[in-house]
Amino acid sequence: MAGSTADLLPQELRILVAVAERGGFSAAATALGLTQSAVSHSVRGTEAKVGAVLFERGRSGAAPTPAGERAVALGRRILRMYEVLAAEARGAGRDTVEGVLRIAAFRSAALHLLPPALERLAARHPGIRPEVRVVREIGAGAAGEVAAGRADLGIATLGGSQDGPPGLLTGVLAQEAYRLVHPAGHPDPRGLPLMDWDENCGSYTRSWWRAQDWIPRATVKAEDDAMVLTMVGRGLGMAIMPELSLREATAAVDITDLGPGGPVRQVGYVTTTESASTLAVRDLIRELRSERG
Amino acid sequence: MAGSTADLLPQELRILVAVAERGGFSAAATALGLTQSAVSHSVRGTEAKVGAVLFERGRSGAAPTPAGERAVALGRRILRMYEVLAAEARGAGRDTVEGVLRIAAFRSAALHLLPPALERLAARHPGIRPEVRVVREIGAGAAGEVAAGRADLGIATLGGSQDGPPGLLTGVLAQEAYRLVHPAGHPDPRGLPLMDWDENCGSYTRSWWRAQDWIPRATVKAEDDAMVLTMVGRGLGMAIMPELSLREATAAVDITDLGPGGPVRQVGYVTTTESASTLAVRDLIRELRSERG
DNA sequence: CCCATCCATGAACGCCGCTCATAGAACGAG
DNA sequence: CTCGTTCTATGAGCGGCGTTCATGGATGGG
Secondary structure: OOOOOOOOOHHHHHHHHHHHHHOOHHHHHHHHOOOHHHHHHHHHHHHHHHOOOOEEEEOOEEEEOHHHHHHHHHHHHHHHHHHHHHHHHHHOOOOOOOEEEEEEEOHHHHHHOHHHHHHHHHHHOOOEEEEEEEOOOOOOHHHHHHHOOOOOEEEEEEOOOOOOOOOOEEEEEEEEEEEEEEEOOOOOHHHOOEEEEOOOOOHHHHHHHHHOOOOOOEEEEEOOHHHHHHHHHOOOOEEEEEHHHHOOOOOOEEEEOOOOOOOEEEEEEEEOHHHHOOHHHHHHHHHHHOOOO | OOOOOOOOOHHHHHHHHHHHHHOOHHHHHHHHOOOHHHHHHHHHHHHHHHOOOOEEEEOOEEEEOHHHHHHHHHHHHHHHHHHHHHHHHHHEOEOOOOEEEEEEEOHHHHHHOHHHHHHHHHHHOOOEEEEEEEOOOOOOHHHHHHHOOOOOEEEEEEOOOOOOOOOOEEEEEEEEEEEEEEEOOOOOHHHOOEEEEOOOOOHHHHHHHHHOOOOOOEEEEEOOHHHHHHHHHOOOOEEEEEHHHHOOOOOOEEEEOOOOOOOEEEEEEEEOHHHHOOHHHHHHHHHHHOOOO
16 A cells, blocks of 8 residues: 555646546647657656556557556546545635536436436536436446546446445435336237347346246347337337336336336445535435435 | 646645644644745645635644645545555555555454454455554544544444544444443442443433433543443442443453343444555455454 | 558756745743 | 744745657558
């Protein structure tokens, strides 16, 4: 942990992050308004201070080594903490904050959970500029964005396949049931092929899935829950989807409950302690919590 | 949050922290091996960048303003993150870590909970140097130490009077019951005066307390649980104490249960996300969790 | 085969954070 | 009241270091 490391200047962190983001020294240089030489010198110096090779230099750019990945992720969060420091110190005493609030969320949450909460947040803190980024909930998902320092708050499904990188602040926002969607007025909806999509991978759902003998194997797979929904609307099959995704349901589909023992998923927030010390993040979480429906 | 703030150099953070810790510009200067002038210039520059007055200059030194308090706390955590960055990047690939691990805990936890866990941690990571600091559990307590960036991991009683500053990672480690201690072989222990001490302030305990009509008002108050215990041993009274404190009980006292409905307290850990991403902290929490008895 | 596009390297420049020197302010002692 | 002590504030000047400029080596594509 504590090494006799010389200072890493914030500028060096910025360069580190830029190199990782742009995929090369030259690209990072132009992005930062610097010379390629400056970037090369800086990275070399950083590697000397840290004591590890951070980038694999190759023909077309530079790729982070495992050590580089860690360094970049932590660097992003350090840079973010600088901003928080300035904002908190400036705003100490006042009860409002201003600045950018970076949010990462999966599609249906960004569409239906965030807007009302953000509206109320904006009413309370007019100076805040939320930046919502839609993130596919595969791999690390929204939690990964937070861990990598690319977002201050993430909206994700909790307790699913893997609960993300360790060392994140999480909390449950809502519990939502899965329901059955099928073409409106279809005579035998359960005879239709079952549709699935990439991000649909809660483990409890899967187990409930297998226990139901009436459910056929998924035959059609789509990229997106919205796509599944429109395909169901056109009579191409049925699907089992969480309530949030069903907010976009049109009259072309019918929705039926799966009963009390049906599968459920938990939607929650993910953040870091340095972001959680921010008024903006705390207030947004409160607004999200106070949401009903 | 995001201001158009110029960079705050790590050195400026170090100066900030030193001024807060030493209580003055001159003292900070000598502590850092700098000139008083350098400190003065640096602080002035920092205040300009941040856009707020951080220290109240007075006759004998400088005291942080509210804005300064926030800045110093975040600054300490940023500096710590630099160390973590270097250590993690260096150790990427290897599965062991080395360096200082700063722990804050209340007395009885430091004495009875930490040692076995630290022993196992040392076996796994020989390079780690734990620094345990005993903290009185009044005010912000161990959680405050973590929030202020003075410790990486805190051991505290959770859910008590106030659950500390927001934005901390917490988890329950153990649930322990309160029990009754009284002088060994005393004919009427419940007739003795009840002893209390400063840090004994769990809210649920208090309520249970009041519901028991046989308990007299606390008449004797001590500073420390250990002091209470020895005073009980000398026949000066009886006390209701948590199990951890009773590990030091001698043959001079008898211990009796309070029954199934008795008061309980939860002992847990407190940390930040940037510390929690550290292997050392994660492993120590695991060791603490695996403890029984 | 040559050119385009990467990164590496050395020398010179200029900014900025440091020291040195000095001034101002506040408080206690005599 | 005045001197002495102990704080911080400020200006001038130096030096380290991060930057640019210029150039070289390596690697593939047309």
